Amino acid sequence: MRLRSLQEDYVARIGRLASCRLIETRGASGIPENQRSRILDIEARGLEKHLSDDYIICLIDRGREMSSEELARFLERHGSASRPLTFICGGFLGLAERLVERARVRLSLSKMTLSHELARVVLLEQVYRGLTIVKGKHYAK
DSSP states (O other): OOHHHHHHHHHHHHHTTSOOOOOOOOOOOSSOTTOHHHHHHHHHHHHHTTOSSOEEEEEEEEEEOOOHHHHHHHHHHHTTSSSOEEEEEOBTTBOOHHHHHHOSEEEOSOSSOOOHHHHHHHHHHHHHHHHHHHHTOOOOO
16 A cells, blocks of 8 residues: 555544544745755745644654553543644655744654655554544554
């Protein structure tokens, strides 16, 4: 199964348990990689259009690691609040520091480097797993 198909599958599964919306913004293209700050700024502006008073969780390599059970407790504690939980996964260069600074939580999925496409799928799978734990539903280990 391709990553895109897995992503869509987990979004559908999550949608049966909780409100879920996946927003992908366009990456900055045609700009040389050595203009990192310019690329990150363009990508941040694309993301910021979708944020208001969200409870922001940024995926970054230097973030806090959580077990599946810890993530489930986090989702249970914060998922019922009036503010939407918004997970932000950056592109291949990461995230603009201003987005990271807005985050209430900085989360790392692994000490290993994952492509942003794979990180999205891993995150969605873990959110789904966490929600099944919270709801007391069976999910294969």
